[in-house]
Amino acid sequence: MSAVRMMKLITGIMEAVLAIPVLGAIIIVSNGWMPLVIMLVLHIITLLLAVRVQGPLAGSIVGIIASCLGWIPFVGWLLHAAAAIVLLVESFSRRLQQ
Structure with a gap:
């Protein structure tokens, strides 16, 4: 599994x-x-890795906005x-098979 795919999967799960309504708020x-x-x-790390391999960037960008x-x-x-959905979809994308 590539580093980009692993980071997208990890950040997507996190x-x-x-995104779980009460639990997420309590954690934060x-x-x-x-x-x-x-x-x-x-x-940001995931975005930089995705740029390096020319992979999809949308999940990381939505994640940065979500964090801000x-x-x-x-x-x-x-x-x-939204970030979780996009990141998890991108982590299973064929564009990341390297």
Whole structure:
């Protein structure tokens, strides 16, 4: 499994956990919004890896936006869910088979 595929899968799963309505909010708020910073760094790393292999970028971009706006109650939930879906779809994309 390539590094890009692995990072997209990991960040997709983590975004899916943060998209669970009450659980995601508890994780983020109880840790002082640090999970959003960690996810931002992971999405940037994933984006740089995807650029290097000319893979799909949309999931990482949506993830970066979700990390930046995740502190807004319902907007954050929607963005985390969208990022999770796009990242997981991209992780199984044929464009990443290398």
